[in-house]
Each structure stands twice: as C-alpha cells, then as structure tokens.
Amino acid sequence: MSEIPYKIYLEESEMPKEWYNVRADMKKKPAPLLNPATLEPVTVDDLSHVFCRELAEQELNETDAYIPIPEEVRNFYRMYRPAPLVRAYCLEKKLGTPAHIYYKFEGNNTSGSHKLNSAIAQAYYAKKEGLKGVTTETGAGQWGTALSMACSYFDLDCQVYMVKVSYEQKPFRREVMRTYGASVTPSPSMSTNVGRKINEEFPGTNGSLGCAISEAVEAATSQEGYRYVLGSVLGQVLLHQSVIGLETKAALDKYGVKADVIIGCAGGGSNLGGLISPFAGEMLRGEADYKIIAVEPKSCPSLTRGTYAYDFCDTGKVCPLQKMYTLGSGFMPSPNHAGGLRYHGMSAIVSELYDQGLIEARSVEQTEVFKAAEEFARVEGILPAPESSHAIKVAIDEALKCKETGEAKNIVFGLTGTGYFDMYAYEAYNNGTMGDYIPTDEEIAKSLADLPKVD
Amino acid sequence: MSEIPYKIYLEESEMPKEWYNVRADMKKKPAPLLNPATLEPVTVDDLSHVFCRELAEQELNETDAYIPIPEEVRNFYRMYRPAPLVRAYCLEKKLGTPAHIYYKFEGNNTSGSHKLNSAIAQAYYAKKEGLKGVTTETGAGQWGTALSMACSYFDLDCQVYMVKVSYEQKPFRREVMRTYGASVTPSPSMSTNVGRKINEEFPGTNGSLGCAISEAVEAATSQEGYRYVLGSVLGQVLLHQSVIGLETKAALDKYGVKADVIIGCAGGGSNLGGLISPFAGEMLRGEADYKIIAVEPKSCPSLTRGTYAYDFCDTGKVCPLQKMYTLGSGFMPSPNHAGGLRYHGMSAIVSELYDQGLIEARSVEQTEVFKAAEEFARVEGILPAPESSHAIKVAIDEALKCKETGEAKNIVFGLTGTGYFDMYAYEAYNNGTMGDYIPTDEEIAKSLADLPKVD
Numbered sequence: 001m002s003e004i005p006y007k008i009y010l011e012e013s014e015m016p017k018e019w020y021n022v023r024a025d026m027k028k029k030p031a032p033l034l035n036p037a038t039l040e041p042v043t044v045d046d047l048s049h050v051f052c053r054e055l056a057e058q059e060l061n062e063t064d065a066y067i068p069i070p071e072e073v074r075n076f077y078r079m080y081r082p083a084p085l086v087r088a089y090c091l092e093k094k095l096g097t098p099a100h101i102y103y104k105f106e107g108n109n110t111s112g113s114h115k116l117n118s119a120i121a122q123a124y125y126a127k128k129e130g131l132k133g134v135t136t137e138t139g140a141g142q143w144g145t146a147l148s149m150a151c152s153y154f155d156l157d158c159q160v161y162m163v164k165v166s167y168e169q170k171p172f173r174r175e176v177m178r179t180y181g182a183s184v185t186p187s188p189s190m191s192t193n194v195g196r197k198i199n200e201e202f203p204g205t206n207g208s209l210g211c212a213i214s215e216a217v218e219a220a221t222s223q224e225g226y227r228y229v230l231g232s233v234l235g236q237v238l239l240h241q242s243v244i245g246l247e248t249k250a251a252l253d254k255y256g257v258k259a260d261v262i263i264g265c266a267g268g269g270s271n272l273g274g275l276i277s278p279f280a281g282e283m284l285r286g287e288a289d290y291k292i293i294a295v296e297p298k299s300c301p302s303l304t305r306g307t308y309a310y311d312f313c314d315t316g317k318v319c320p321l322q323k324m325y326t327l328g329s330g331f332m333p334s335p336n337h338a339g340g341l342r343y344h345g346m347s348a349i350v351s352e353l354y355d356q357g358l359i360e361a362r363s364v365e366q367t368e369v370f371k372a373a374e375e376f377a378r379v380e381g382i383l384p385a386p387e388s389s390h391a392i393k394v395a396i397d398e399a400l401k402c403k404e405t406g407e408a409k410n411i412v413f414g415l416t417g418t419g420y421f422d423m424y425a426y427e428a429y430n431n432g433t434m435g436d437y438i439p440t441d442e443e444i445a446k447s448l449a450d451l452p453k454v455d
Numbered sequence: 456m457s458e459i460p461y462k463i464y465l466e467e468s469e470m471p472k473e474w475y476n477v478r479a480d481m482k483k484k485p486a487p488l489l490n491p492a493t494l495e496p497v498t499v500d501d502l503s504h505v506f507c508r509e510l511a512e513q514e515l516n517e518t519d520a521y522i523p524i525p526e527e528v529r530n531f532y533r534m535y536r537p538a539p540l541v542r543a544y545c546l547e548k549k550l551g552t553p554a555h556i557y558y559k560f561e562g563n564n565t566s567g568s569h570k571l572n573s574a575i576a577q578a579y580y581a582k583k584e585g586l587k588g589v590t591t592e593t594g595a596g597q598w599g600t601a602l603s604m605a606c607s608y609f610d611l612d613c614q615v616y617m618v619k620v621s622y623e624q625k626p627f628r629r630e631v632m633r634t635y636g637a638s639v640t641p642s643p644s645m646s647t648n649v650g651r652k653i654n655e656e657f658p659g660t661n662g663s664l665g666c667a668i669s670e671a672v673e674a675a676t677s678q679e680g681y682r683y684v685l686g687s688v689l690g691q692v693l694l695h696q697s698v699i700g701l702e703t704k705a706a707l708d709k710y711g712v713k714a715d716v717i718i719g720c721a722g723g724g725s726n727l728g729g730l731i732s733p734f735a736g737e738m739l740r741g742e743a744d745y746k747i748i749a750v751e752p753k754s755c756p757s758l759t760r761g762t763y764a765y766d767f768c769d770t771g772k773v774c775p776l777q778k779m780y781t782l783g784s785g786f787m788p789s790p791n792h793a794g795g796l797r798y799h800g801m802s803a804i805v806s807e808l809y810d811q812g813l814i815e816a817r818s819v820e821q822t823e824v825f826k827a828a829e830e831f832a833r834v835e836g837i838l839p840a841p842e843s844s845h846a847i848k849v850a851i852d853e854a855l856k857c858k859e860t861g862e863a864k865n866i867v868f869g870l871t872g873t874g875y876f877d878m879y880a881y882e883a884y885n886n887g888t889m890g891d892y893i894p895t896d897e898e899i900a901k902s903l904a905d906l907p908k909v910d
Contacts, residue, residue, distance in 0.1 A: 005467045006533040012460045078461040079545065079836045090534065090608075108563055110838040110873070152833040153545075172878040176838060178885045179829055374634055378607040381534045383565040383631060418565070420875040423627040430633045 006089060008251040010082040016246040017069055019239045022277040023349060024065035025284040028356065030235075030348035031323035033059075034310065039454060042320050050217060050228050050319075051236075054125040058236040065281075067239065069121075070128075076120045076153055077243070080109035085251040086415075090379040092399070099402035100257070101395060103415040104248045104275065105382065110176070113385065113417030114271050115146035115231050118240035122229045123150035132225035133157025137187065137212030139342070140166050140421070141173025143231035148182035158182040159226075161189065161215045164207035172421055187212040194218055194316070208332075209342075210315025217318050232268030233313060233322075233347050241274025248412065249278045259290055261398050263413035265390035266294040266303065266361075267340060269347030275414040276359070283358055293398075294350065294361045295390040297369070299337040299437040302327050302346045303354055303361035305444055310454040311345055321452060324351040327439075328447030334437035338425035339366040340387040344447070364393050365436040370429040372396050373419070385417040386425055461544060463706040465537040471701040472524055474694045477732040478804060479520035480739040483811065485690075485803035486778035488514075489765065494909060497775050504676060505683050505774075506691075507580045513691040520736075522694065524576075525583075531575045531608055532698070535564035540706040541870075545834040547854070554857035555712070556850060558870040559703045559730065560837065565631070568840065568872030569726050570601035570686050573695035577684045578605035587680035588612025592642065592667035594797070595621050595876070596628025598686035603637035613637040614681075616644065616670045619662035628876055642667040649673050649771070663787075664797075665770025672773050687723030688768060688777075688802050696729025703867065704733045714745055716853050718868040720845035721749040721758065721816075722795060724802030730869040731814070738813055748853075749805065749816045750845040752824070754792040754892040757782050757801045758809055758816035760899055765909040766800055776907060779806040782894075783902030789892030793880035794821040795842040799902075819848050820891040825884040827851050828874070840872040841880055 032041035047056035088101040106114035138144030144160040151158035167186035188195040220228035264272035282288040312329040313319040326345040373389035428434040487496035502511035543556040561569035593599030599615040606613035622641035643650040675683035719727035737743040767784040768774040781800040828844035883889040
C-alpha cells in the first residue's frame with residue numbers, strides 16, 4: 001500500500017457517473033409519503049404540482065439502485081469536485097491516537113457546504129423541463145446560496161424567501177445570493193397571501209422557516225413556469241448527496257483502507273444520508289459491516305428523543321406527511337442554539353435505517369461542539385461549520401477511545417462545510433457567553449401531542 | 456497531450472521542495488534597503504532586531520536561486536496545498552473566446568488567501584529561533600488571520616494590532632483570529648507608547664495601518680522573545696510566495712501548456728511576485744518570453760502613476776527605506792475604496808522588474824472590477840476577493856482581445872482568495888452605490904513631495 005497523502009483527490013475520470021439510491025437495497029423500505037388531504041400514498045402526479053416531474057419520479061423511485069448523473073450536472077460538479085478525502089494527520093498527532101482519521105471535505109465551494117450537490121441537480125431538471133425559475137426558503141442562507149449559484153449557472157430565475165430575522169441580521173449570505181442574481185425576499189412578505197396573513201396576525205414578526213416554506217410553495221404554485229425546491233430531508237436530495245459517499249468509498253478503496261466507523265452530523269439528514277448510502281448499501285447486501293453514527297444537537301434531538309411516526313414535514317403543514325423520527329412539527333429549538341441542525345424531523349431513509357439498527361445516534365451539547373471545532377481548526381487549518389463540528393466532536397471521542405484501547409481504527413467523518421458565515425456563534429463561544437439548551441421531556445411531549453392521526 | 460481537466464492538482468510528491476529566489480537571476484538587483492538612521496545599506500544584524508535572524512538573512516539573500524523549504528513548513532503546506540490550477544472552461548464559453556484561461560486558486564484555506572504561504576514560514580523560523588511569539592498589524596484581517604493560523608500550528612503567541620475601525624466594523628475576521636488563539640488589540644491602543652501618544656493627540660481616532668505597524672513594531676522590540684512579522688512587500692515574503700508560481704509552472708508543464716500572458720493583482724506585490732517569479736526567471740535567463748501584467752486599482756496606482764525612488768515602507772517611518780514605485784508614504788487611497796490593494800508602494804523586486812520592462816502594469820476602476828467578479832462568480836462558482844478580481848478583470852479583457860483576433864492564447868492569472876468577508880463591498884456594488892475614486896495629479900504630487908532625501 002502506498003503512503004496515504006494528506007489529501008486524496010480522485011481524478012476527474014474517477015468521479016461517479018451515477019448516483020446511488022440506497023432504497024433499492026432496503027428490504028423494508030421507508031413508509032410511503034402520504035397526501036395530507038387524502039392520507040393516501042402520494043403519486044408522481046400529486047408531487048408534480050410542486051416539484052419538477054423528473055424529481056417527483058426520483059422521489060418515489062425505490063427500485064433503481066443507480067441513476068445516471070446527467071452530463072451537464074457532472075460538468076458543474078467538475079468545477080468543485082471531486083472533493084478531497086483528507087487524512088487528519090495533524091489531529092491524530094494532537095490527540096495521540098493510534099486511530100486513522102479521515103474526513104470528506106465538502107466546503108471547497110462558494111456555497112460553503114455540500115448543499116450544492118443537490119441544488120445543481122434540481123436546477124438542471126427544472127431547466128430541462130423548460131421552467132422559468134424555482135422558489136425556495138432559506139434560514140441562515142446556506143441552501144439559498146447553493147441554489148442561487150446553481151440557478152445562475154443554468155440561467156434560471158431564483159426566488160428565495162429568507163427568514164426575516166436572518167435577512168436583517170445576517171446580510172452576508174443574502175448578498176452572496178444577490179451576487180448570483182437571486183431575488184431575496186424577507187419572510188413573511190407582503191407578496192404572498194400567506195405572508196400577508198401572517199403579517200396581519202403577528203405585526204412585526206421575525207418570521208420562521210415554516211412560514212418561509214409556505215410562502216415559497218405558494219409562490220411556486222401561483223406562478224406559471226415555477227416549481228418549489230427543497231435542500232434536505234427528501235429522498236431525491238439524499239440520492240444526489242450520494243455523490244459524497246461514492247467519492248469517499250472510491251478514495252478509500254484506492255488506498256486499500258476499510259472504514260471501521262463512519263460519522264456524520266444529522267439535521268434533515270441530507271449529508272449523513274449521502275455520506276453513508278454506499279456503505280449502508282454494503283451492509284444491507286451483507287457484504288460488509290460498519291459502525292455508523294448520526295450526530296445531532298442535544299437541543300434538537302429527533303433521533304435520540306423523538307418518536308418514529310407520520311408527521312408533517314413543514315410547520316405550515318402543506319407538504320406530504322412522512323414517517324420519520326420527529327419531535328413534532330411545532331417543535332422549535334431554543335433561539336439561542338447557534339449550531340444549526342434545527343429541523344424537527346429526520347429524512348425518512350435515515351429514520352428507517354436507524355429503526356433497522358444500521359445506524360446509531362448520539363446527541364451532543366453545543367459548547368462541546370464548538371470546543372471540538374476550535375481544536376480541529378487549530379491543527380487542521382479548516383474553520384468548520386457548527387453543523388459539521390457535531391461530527392468532529394464524535395470523531396474525536398471515538399479516536400480517544402482508540403487511544404485507551406490501542407486500536408488503530410479507521411474513522412471517517414463528513415466535514416460538510418465551513419464556518420465563515422457563523423462567526424457570531426464563534427464570537428459567543430470565544431467570549432464564554434454560549435450556553436447549552438436542552439429541551440425538557442414536557443416540551444417534547446407537548447409538541448409530539450400534535451402529531452397527525454394516521455391509521 | 457491528454458485532455459486538460461477542470462482542475463489540475465499536482466500530486467503531493469510533485470510539490471516544490473525549494474522556494475525560488477528570483478533576485479539570484481537578476482543581473483541588475485533591486486537597490487539595497489537602507490537603514491533609516493544612517494542611510495547605509497542594512498545588514499543582517501540591523502534587521503535581526505526586528506525580524507528573526509533566518510528571515511533577515513533571506514531578506515538580504517540575492518545569490519541563492521533556491522532555498523530549501525523546511526520539512527515542517529512542507530507538512531503544513533500539505534494541509535491546503537497543492538492549490539489547484541483551474542482551467543476556466545465555463546468562463547471561456549461565456550466569453551466565446553478562443554483563448555484558454557487558467558487560474559491558480561489560492562483561496563482553499565481558512566485564511567482565504569495566499570497569505571498563509573508566508574505566514575507559516577515566518578512562524579516556523581520564529582519557533583525555530585526559540586521565540587515566544589510574534590507581533591503584526593492587520594487592516595481588514597486577511598494577513599492577521601493567516602498568521603494566527605500559522606502561530607496556532609506552532610504554538611506561538613500571536614499579537615495582532617488591528618486597525619480600530621476594522622476591529623469594530625468587521626468583527627468576523629477578528630473572531631477567526633481569536634478562534635485560532637491570537638490576541639487582537641484595536642489600534643491605536645493604550646498598551647504601547649506610540650498608541651497612547653496617538654490616542655492623546657487624536658482622541659476618538661479610527662486608527663490607520665501606519666499606526667498599527669508602529670504599535671506592532673514597538674510591541675515586538677519591547678518584549679523579550681518577540682519579533683515583528685510582515686505579510687507583503689518584503690523579499691522574504693516574495694520568496695515564500697514563489698510556491699504559487701512554482702506549482703503553476705509545474706502544472707502547466709505537466710500538460711504541455713506554454714503560458715502566453717500571466718496576470719496578477721498587485722498591492723504590495725506578494726502574490727504577483729510569487730506567481731511570476733519562475734516565469735520571470737526564465738525571461739531573465741533568456742529561456743522564454745511571457746507577457747506579464749500587474750493589475751492595480753486606479754485609486755492606488757503605484758506602478759502606473761508613482762515614482763521609482765527610495766521611500767519609507769510604513770507611514771510611521773520606522774522600517775528601512777526601500778527603492779520602489781511609490782505614491783509617497785503619506786498617500787491614502789479614498790476610504791470609500793473597497794477593493795483592497797491599498798499599499799502606497801510596491802515590492803522592490805516587482806518594482807525593479809517593472810523598471811527593467813519585464814512587467815507591464817495596468818490600473819482598473821473598482822466598479823469594473825466588481826462587474827468582472829460577479830461575471831466570474833456566476834460561471835466559475837467561486838466568489839472572488841476584490842483584490843483577486845483585479846486580475847480577473849484584465850484576464851477577461853485579454854480573452855476578449857483574443858476573440859477579436861482569433862488567437863488561442865494561454866492566459867494564466869492568480870486568483871488569490873475568496874470574498875466571503877467582503878460582502879459589504881459586494882452589497883454596495885449590488886445596490887449600485889459603489890463609486891470609483893481616482894486621485895488627482897495634485898494629490899499624488901503632494902504625497903510624493905514628502906519622499907526622503909537620499910543621495
């Protein structure tokens with residue numbers, strides 16, 4: 001085996017030409033999405049009112065293990081992919097661990113995260129369908145930034161509804177989106193019915209992601225030639241994000257490295273699902289075994305403290321119902337939680353794999369997360385996003401266990417992005433004013449009491 | 456010749472093991488640095504009061520063409536280097552040009568720019584000399600960020616004097632520095648004699664780079680075990696930055712590409728000097744010919760409107776005198792100029808190469824620069840730093856000339872960094888409130904009237 005470099009870059013010719021659809025290898029599939037009006041399983045036709053037809057088909061495709069990546073998408077990928085698989089030599093040395101630590105770094109693009117992998121695919125299918133543009137919502141702006149880059153590339157109109165408090169207090173990602181030609185509207189706005197209604201009921205409201213979703217869906221369905229797009233949770237998104245795991249596996253295989261532990265942060269599950277898909281596929285086919293760990297914030301613990309049940313995907317309750325680990329669609333993590341991963345539920349695929357025991361879950365406090373982020377940044381150079389740092393925290397924990405046992409395990413984690421636009425959170429950590437916010441059992445029980453009744 | 460990928464990554468084994476010192480191949484050398492007190496050429500002993508001894512030696516070394524890169528520095532380089540040489544296929548297509556455009560991208564590290572290449576070298580020599588720490592100044596924080604990362608890696612104390620207005624209005628890079636363990640002091644401070652004096656004379660002042668330099672130098676020379684470090688202008692910095700040009704040349708050679716035009720932005724000259732060094736070396740040895748273009752802002756036009764003369768390197772007039780193209784050490788570009796590259800002078804090496812006719816210079820207006828930045832970002836994905844975008848602007852101009860003439864020239868430019876921390880400037884551009892600021896002949900003549908008298 002040749003010496004492993006600090007960064008393993010695949011050749012462009014080694015990049016995946018197909019996405020991998022892990023559902024095809026699952027004997028027990030995720031439960032079907034339900035139409036919120038009829039409580040019947042949704043059809044491609046149902047979904048096509050909101051999503052592009054080809055994406056609606058991908059959303060419901062449980063049989064094809066491999067789906068070709070269109071050439072136009074592969075050309076875009078080539079501008080920032082293959083992403084490096086980095087051997088964390090400096091972190092290993094700092095920890096004094098016999099473990100070998102690898103991380104797949106998805107932050108080497110202007111959107112600063114893995115979100116671009118799905119944004120470009122969704123924009124491509126919208127363009128191919130002859131649409132004029134797409135609408136979406138964004139909180140702090142990571143997904144909106146990725147989508148605006150993708151739309152700019154395909155010359156599509158991009159309308160982003162941005163939670164008002166972020167629009168006003170976090171102007172930087174807003175300006176990145178505008179630089180890429182997107183129109184960014186603070187939500188709730190006066191340009192949709194739902195926005196006007198909310199502004200009337202709650203004058204001066206700061207907005208919420210739920211409201212922004214509702215506005216974006218209304219904008220998509222009320223304009224000719226527009227569809228709505230979403231950056232996480234959905235099966236199509238995990239499909240596109242499988243490029244992360246496929247590249248990771250190809251890079252490990254190239255150097256004859258067998259992963260022992262695979263770690264990803266989990267909010268809606270897009271990164272985790274993408275990273276682990278090909279590895280989970282091997283497990284499902286009985287070809288290999290891995291310890292897979294999903295890491296979530298203690299302030300939003302859907303896997304570790306939620307219930308596996310049908311729930312609304314959005315607080316506006318306009319999207320299909322999905323069976324997933326959930327804290328209830330009305331659950332809101334503390335506004336003081338700065339670490340991201342705030343979604344109340346979890347991808348149906350990740351949820352089902354977790355329920356089947358292929359994935360473990362762990363929750364961590366945000367001050368521990370920022371401590372790990374800082375330790376990592378100081379030796380590995382990269383300033384990680386708070387979301388990604390959840391995985392760093394558990395990778396360090398696992399590496400320190402190896403130090404105790406003397407095991408030279410191969411630990412692989414997903415470094416989903418960079419923290420350049422999260423410096424207010426780092427400032428709070430640096431100033432010692434950051435706290436930990438753990439919901440009480442009563443709070444979780446209360447939001448779970450509102451689960452929809454599905455027989 | 457095999458097909459050229461979007462991104463040419465060298466193998467780690469192909470990375471340079473030596474820096475290249477272009478002065479060794481110059482028949483006419485840059486004029487010597489002068490001691491400001493005696494007006495005699497400075498010696499290594501003179502410089503060693505302020506700089507580490509090994510860096511002082513590098514500063515005055517005009518004879519060794521190659522200087523080994525210490526293994527510890529090469530190991531750090533391996534965390535973010537080799538940097539990709541990117542073929543701008545998408546930009547070429549957008550412009551409809553027959554030219555082939557390449558850019559060397561130095562923004563794939565947390566400091567966001569090429570500055571890290573010299574910061575890590577300077578931190579290494581400081582550590583090797585047994586120092587406790589280093590001091591420096593920073594404006595918006597690019598250099599300070601790079602240095603704090605480098606010091607963190609070698610466990611050196613890092614004291615950064617940050618221009619007060621930036622400290623208060625641009626908190627993000629400040630927090631990156633603190634995350635890497637640096638102490639960041641708004642300048643003028645009350646912790647140095649010069650700072651107290653300035654605060655007394657000008658209560659409520661916003662600070663300036665000149666003042667911050669003076670504070671940093673005082674802090675270095677008044678604390679046991681500290682030295683001062685600087686991120687541009689100096690010969691040692693250009694030496695370290697030659698890693699940019701060496702990698703670029705190796706990547707081009709690997710694919711049999713001969714550059715025709717090489718373009719770099721120029722403030723103090725660290726990026727431009729590093730990028731062009733090996734190419735200029737070939738020209739000096741009569742082995743090849745290139746068209747090399749230095750691009751500067753019209754608001755700070757040292758090469759295109761300055762004078763080639765001895766001047767102070769700092770507004771505090773404590774550093775050695777250097778012969779360079781200069782606008783006078785009292786020259787201040789308009790505070791409304793957001794495009795960076797604000798230094799009043801230019802690296803002595805770049806100045807001498809320009810004087811010998813090996814380099815051309817061009818100045819551009821900042822609104823043109825941001826227009827080019829936006830055009831580039833939309834097709835190539837990367838959001839460029841305003842500084843880097845000066846080179847983009849001229850690369851586009853040259854590519855459009857090729858479109859007229861039908862020539863398939865190979866155009867190479869340096870993309871020094873990313874613009875994530877420059878979103879206020881992008882916001883001004885997006886809002887149409889950005890202006891162009893061109894000094895009058897009278898303003899330049901006035902600041903040039905203060906040049907030191909050197910016979």
